[in-house]
Amino acid sequence: MQLKPINQQVVAVVGASSGIGRITALKFAMRGAKVVVAARSEQGLKSLVDEIRGNGGEARYVIADVSEFEQIKAIADQTVAEYGRLDSWVHVAATGVISPFEKITPQEFERIVQVNLMGQVYGAMVALPHLKREGRGALIHVSSMQGRRSLPLQSSYCAAKHGLEGFLESLRVELQYEKLPISVTSILPATINTPYYNKVGTKLGVKPTGIPPYYQPELVADAILYAAEHPIRDFIVGDVGRVLDVLQKISPSLVDSLLSVIGIPGQHTGESKSENAPNNIFAPVEGYDHVEGDFSKLAIPSLLDWLDMNPPVKWGAFALAVLGIAVFVSDWHSRNS
Numbered sequence: 001m002q003l004k005p006i007n008q009q010v011v012a013v014v015g016a017s018s019g020i021g022r023i024t025a026l027k028f029a030m031r032g033a034k035v036v037v038a039a040r041s042e043q044g045l046k047s048l049v050d051e052i053r054g055n056g057g058e059a060r061y062v063i064a065d066v067s068e069f070e071q072i073k074a075i076a077d078q079t080v081a082e083y084g085r086l087d088s089w090v091h092v093a094a095t096g097v098i099s100p101f102e103k104i105t106p107q108e109f110e111r112i113v114q115v116n117l118m119g120q121v122y123g124a125m126v127a128l129p130h131l132k133r134e135g136r137g138a139l140i141h142v143s144s145m146q147g148r149r150s151l152p153l154q155s156s157y158c159a160a161k162h163g164l165e166g167f168l169e170s171l172r173v174e175l176q177y178e179k180l181p182i183s184v185t186s187i188l189p190a191t192i193n194t195p196y197y198n199k200v201g202t203k204l205g206v207k208p209t210g211i212p213p214y215y216q217p218e219l220v221a222d223a224i225l226y227a228a229e230h231p232i233r234d235f236i237v238g239d240v241g242r243v244l245d246v247l248q249k250i251s252p253s254l255v256d257s258l259l260s261v262i263g264i265p266g267q268h269t270g271e272s273k274s275e276n277a278p279n280n281i282f283a284p285v286e287g288y289d290h291v292e293g294d295f296s297k298l299a300i301p302s303l304l305d306w307l308d309m310n311p312p313v314k315w316g317a318f319a320l321a322v323l324g325i326a327v328f329v330s331d332w333h334s335r336n337s
Helices: 019-030 042-054 069-083 106-134 155-177 217-229 239-250 252-262 304-308 311-335
Strands: 010-014 034-039 058-063 088-091 137-142 182-189 206-208 234-237 268-272
Touching (some): 010 019, 010 069, 010 106, 019 034, 019 042, 019 217, 034 042, 034 069, 042 058, 069 106, 088 106, 088 217, 106 155, 106 182, 155 182, 217 304, 239 252, 239 304
Parallel strands (some): 010 034, 010 088, 137 182
């Protein structure tokens, strides 16, 4: 499957007013793609488009709530009306409430599933006809490591992300069966330093935090741009996410035990925050239209992301490691025989 170079693409980025979506749109535009950005915050979208155009890029914006099918359909339709086609659909939009399950209302739980799961489903529904018409393209859905391993205090978010992983697996096989050259990628970030923790609902009595360490949003954007040119099934962003994935496969009960110790206190800061504070569950929250959150001091580099985007180096290093082990074992046998 051959995808277009980014500088020849028309890309829609959904959930682009802040965080991962914002830096992703900026990077696509800097690489020469024509970009359509969407979110609920018109102020955030306007500032983003102004920034892209100020750097010589080309962009338009569409105001949309991803829980409304007709609004998300308008993103795809306006992209094609403006630029004639769609090459990559990048879906980032998400919300959440960090709270013990028994404190979450049915309306909050339903809303988070509607945005985080059904919004992604709607996105694929509206993008696919355009990608099929073009004859190739990429569906890139930002999921989460919480789609592989749930965390306490985030039951609704984790339920939606697990559902998203199931949906993408099903869709991917259907497209393969039809021999359609459309890649379906799940991006699975670990804890990322975005304004997410400023904007989501919380019933902890304090401002919430992800479980450290953090990674910067630029790493996720780099993975998304890689997937737009290189068909890839999934991409875990952040070395800690890879460790968690391995541990979950080996012993879910061990991860249960670890999270029972660090999972709940690890999501509390010392900064008081009322559960009545403004949040973005049902409406956008203004004032956070930037890329990074408040936890830059807790951010660390991720070494394996680069290797995953450079497979020849990755497998060359693996082969050398295997060869080294073989030589060591052979030498050990010769010395002890």
